[in-house]
Amino acid sequence: MLNIPLKDHFRETRIFGSRLTIMAGFVVVVTLILLGRMLYLQVVHHKHYETRARANQISPVPVPPVRGLILDRNGIVLAQNYPAYTLEVIPEQVKDMDATLAQVGSLVTLSDNDQKLFHKQRRSRPRFESLPLRTNLTEEEAARIAINRPHLQGVELHARLQRHYPLGGLGIHLMGYVGRINEEEASVIDRTGKRADYRGTLHIGKLGIEQNYESLLLGHVGVERVETDARGRSLHVIEREAPKAGDDIYLNIDARMQAAAEQMLSGKRGAVVAMDPNSGAILTFASMPTYDPNPFVNGIDQESYDALLNNPDKPLINRALNGQYPPGSTIKPFMGLAALESGKIKANESVICRGVFRLAGEPRPYRDWKKTGHGKIDLHESIVQSCDIYYYQAAVKLGIDFIHEFLTGLGFGQSTGIDLKGESVGLVPSRQWRKARGENWYLGETVVTGIGQGPILTTPLQLANSVSILANGGRLMQPRLMYARENPVTRERHYSQFSYKQLFSEEHKPQLDAIVAAMTDVVHGEKGTARRIGWNAPYRIAGKTGTAQVKSIAVGEEYDAEKTAERERDHALFIAFAPVDNPRIAVAVIVENGGHGSSAAAPIARKLMDYYLLPETMPALNNATVVVSQPDE
């Protein structure tokens, strides 16, 4: 029994009852507050939290588009894509980068170059995007990574499409290549507002067609909305906006002719440009030596790059586009045309060539290549026999200002507007050009300009384009490498439009014809300098040989190819088109230090014209003509 006085008991009960009632009120009020809070979260702001829950789980993942293929005019694939395992790292998800790299390095081989490239790219890629660490993993390496995936946070294995050039270095100087987007390119992408287009894309066209048609080849990025857990792992794709593949690009290039041209130049340095003079379509665009673009795609190692850079043959230089050579005697048909157009010289006017030309009051002799001279020479013979004396005199008569103006009109010293970036324009000298450099123009320089020597410089592309003017009756074409672009899904094709500038009207046809007739006799005439390639030709060719001095020869000294060191020998040039009555192909060939144009350059042009005009003679692409490169090496 509890010993509590009754009165106290009642008082206690009353106090306790009132206090308990207060607490009960407290309980009710607090519960109502909680309910209000629930109402606020679950009803009033339900939409907001629902959106946030969804945003939590669903993250957009960019799906890079398939880059367009590059094919030659006959559909031979020059640039393609193949799937390869790529090991990628999201740096923001990696706690200890060094430890992770070491761990990955224990599973797959990681070269110093791989690591260097990886760290380099960390600066140029947006945050929370994966960076490639290793490409082209073998099946075994991929399996090893897959097994250890749970211990490798932030490391991902992707099957990505890799660019590959199956014909290796074939046409490298026109094709270019893709490479990893570098810091500078990334900032350009940002500035031009193209960041979104490149999400998930690691490569960009660096040179050539790959660079020039980057926007066509790239395609449009797609997006996958992927459900992810709190650790960022993808669970499944909820919706997918498919990427749009880039356009395939068909080139005017014929890979077989390209291969033939490169093979004929192999072991030499030089360039060949062949084009259709009626459309500007570039059929062959060769620069030798070439190099394999495939190592550049994911970053070439420094050692290999240095080897290319320090190679005395300079394979990295695009001679067809950027090689600037004195045109030598190949300038004579144009100079002849200038003479006729000037009205100062008539086609039938003759000069006597005794092998030496002197300016009035100057002792310096300007020699003809033929010591004894050519005797009585008119315009026709001056081209056929490539008489220097005739052009020394003509140049002086025309004057450098006229020559400058006329040659510039023919496209010399000008950009051709070819669909490649970084074209060199060469140089047509003038008094003004000299003055701008604070120097005086000497008449002697006008003299040598007459035979394409001195400061005058042209590119092989310009020569091909300018000789096309003579072939097509006076039109300056805009050269085109791209034949058509094709949507890989719809197969819808857009053809490149050819464009030109009409330089000569119908009234000038006699002058043009006179030049073409002379050039025809260069190949087919008895005294023609290129008769060696003409005697057995089943079609008629108009051409002009050229020899450009590399080393200036001291007065009175004689040039002797035998005694001159190989690198100091003259460059051999040849320009031509055929068939004469209906020209379909124009060619310019330069063989550096090749000696005479007639022997070193003309046969190459003849072969290409044969292949193009007599298709049955064209050799198929085979292992003898191209090195077929395998993607998995």
Added chain:
Amino acid sequence: MNDLKRFINGIRYDKPLMVALLIFALMSFVVLYSASGKNISVVGSQAIRLTLAYIIMLFIAQVRPDTFVRYSPHFYAAGLVLLVVVLVVGVIGKGAQRWISFGGFNLQPSELMKLAVPMVVAWWLARDGLPPSLRNVAIAAVLIFVPVLLIIKQPDLGTGALILASGLIVIFLAGLSWRVITVLALATAAAMPLVWATMHDYQRQRVISFLNPESDPLGAGYHSIQSMIAVGSGGFFGKGWLDSSQAHLGYLPESKTDFVFAVFAEEFGLMGTVLLFSMYLFVIGRGMYIAYNAQDAYSRLLAGSLTLTFFLYFFVNIGMVTGILPVVGVPLPLISHGGSSLVTLMAAFGILMSIQSHRRILQQ
């Protein structure tokens, strides 16, 4: 046979409370199965713990209330000793010394104190009749603060605060005069800066992130934000059982323990929440009924304090999950997956059942 039947019939318990607790147990299984990502072993371990807790509860329910009265000081003293021991030799878990290990069995003395503090205060105040004298209140305060400070020192601020509350509730129910209450409330408010100064960094961080969770969405505010997203995205009807994306995709931390209510609210919506709240209110109501009808001051004070402390656990947990209280590690009573706190809770219900089932008709 008859002996067994007599034994079973002789077991004292409170039927309404028992039924409610069994329903809670079922709800706990259902929610934990989803919160654990359909892990049946989590439900299994909860079932084992619950069974153990029920046995303890029923065992305590058989004890006469005057036994509690008699042994309250002893129980309290033993708890105090263990609290000191844990500070010296305790096992460090989650950065705090809370456990004493007895050969595989972990004892958390602060759990004992959840019961011992209200018991000893009720015992002390009931001895001299109610309302208590100021002297008795002062001594009761000492009885409360010594273990509370020891627990906060572990450090376990949440448990310390709740034990403090359970003791203060006893004093309040005993009839502490409003004048004294007002003075103490003002003094407490004045002491707040001092409390802040003595807090650990992580405790301060929790308070800061509570005041502005978005200030550090991936750090200290993460729990709060993710649990509010879970609750809010549940909406009126909820996403349905097993469809809590926040828990299943791993965004919700501690989804089986402290944040289990977020899973419940996400899956069952406001409808489920109202039902759950009703269940809690029923249990609290029953506890207050038992307290009101208890036959002596000690029983009344203890039953009232235990019931209201139970409510505080509920309030603090829901408040934390819904972002109106800072993140303190307090589980949702009767639902969260957890060991010793569940046993303590069920022991408290055992005391309530004992008080209710040992009543005698008093001679008026």
